[in-house]
Amino acid sequence: MSLFDLTGKVAVITGSSRGIGKAIAEAMADAGAKVTISSRKPGPCQEVADAINAKHGEGTAIAVPANISSKEDLQAMVDATNKAFGKIDTCVCNAASNPYYGPMSGIEDDAFAKILQNNIISNNWLIQMCVPQMRERKDGAVIIVSSIGGLRGSPVIGAYNISKAADFQLARNLATELGVDNIRVNCIAPGLIKTDFAKALWDNPDTLKRSLSGTPLKRIGEPEEIAGAAVYLASKAGAYMTGQMMVVDGGATST
Numbered sequence: 001m002s003l004f005d006l007t008g009k010v011a012v013i014t015g016s017s018r019g020i021g022k023a024i025a026e027a028m029a030d031a032g033a034k035v036t037i038s039s040r041k042p043g044p045c046q047e048v049a050d051a052i053n054a055k056h057g058e059g060t061a062i063a064v065p066a067n068i069s070s071k072e073d074l075q076a077m078v079d080a081t082n083k084a085f086g087k088i089d090t091c092v093c094n095a096a097s098n099p100y101y102g103p104m105s106g107i108e109d110d111a112f113a114k115i116l117q118n119n120i121i122s123n124n125w126l127i128q129m130c131v132p133q134m135r136e137r138k139d140g141a142v143i144i145v146s147s148i149g150g151l152r153g154s155p156v157i158g159a160y161n162i163s164k165a166a167d168f169q170l171a172r173n174l175a176t177e178l179g180v181d182n183i184r185v186n187c188i189a190p191g192l193i194k195t196d197f198a199k200a201l202w203d204n205p206d207t208l209k210r211s212l213s214g215t216p217l218k219r220i221g222e223p224e225e226i227a228g229a230a231v232y233l234a235s236k237a238g239a240y241m242t243g244q245m246m247v248v249d250g251g252a253t254s255t
Contacts, residue, residue: 003237007032010085011234012077014068014126015095017044019195020145020223024092027227028234029056036081038066039095059084068095068122069114078129087137090234091130093123093167094145098160112159119163124170127185131178140183141234144171145226148189148249164189168245175243184242188229191249193221216251 011028015021017039025035029052037049045063052061064080066073081088097118100111127142134140149157150164168187175185192211212218229246232238247253 004231004235005032006090006231006235009033009089009234010035010081010087011090011092012036012038012081012088012126012130013092013094014038014066016092017041017048020190020193020226021092021094022048023223023227024094024145024230025061026052027224027231028090029060031231031235033090033234034059034085035061036077036084037061037063038077040065040067068118068126071125074122074126075129078126082133087133088130089134089139090141090143091127092143092145092230092234093126095122096145096160096163098157100159101156103155104158107159115159115163116166119160120166120170123167127174131183134183135178135181138182140178140181141238142171142174142178142183142185143230143233144185144187145230146171146187146189146245148191148247148253150189151247151253171245172243179242184233184238186233186238186241186243187245188226188233189245189247189249190226191215191221191247191252193223193226195223214252214255215249216254219250221248221250 011033013021013025016025016037029035037045039045042065045065049061049063062084064077066077097114100107144167146167147164149161150168154161171185171187226248229248
């Protein structure tokens, strides 16, 4: 277990009041890390933090609500984490937006701009807020939760897929820039996972059947099945991995 031990580490995880982000926060706390739980609504954030503290002891988790589209909110989250825990070792950019389901020909400018802002620019904001202290320590891990959507076209989530493809390049670029300071930057690319965010792709039996038709494991993934990849990338086990995209998709992209 020592390879995956996060004792003494601190992680901020956006979009961590539910779904994949929540599973990552819980898994990192299980591995010994202190975690900041963040999403837009204070109540759900506090519930997750309280549950983690009940399991691992008071002071393991804090709740800091933040809207990722607000630079001020993100900076306040970073500041609160530094105040509570003294540092940030791992930055997990998990929160994302997809307000539009349909062909690119029908997307409004505001919706397209929101997707690009929240899924790319906001990630870069948060990373740049965390990087200076990582540079000083010559150690750090940045994890961007992307999607296999960034590897393929889609008639209904094209704008979202464009943003996720851009996240791959954001990770590669930042890995190139930050590697000299021993800061690793990687993406996790989940396949179809049973979250509220992806509900439009699995809630309808016919849609789910189509979505899984090319998936060798023939089932939808669970949030917990993404969390292990994040622990790996944040821990000693992933210390020589950077600029990469880790696909966790039940084999969907292998066919």
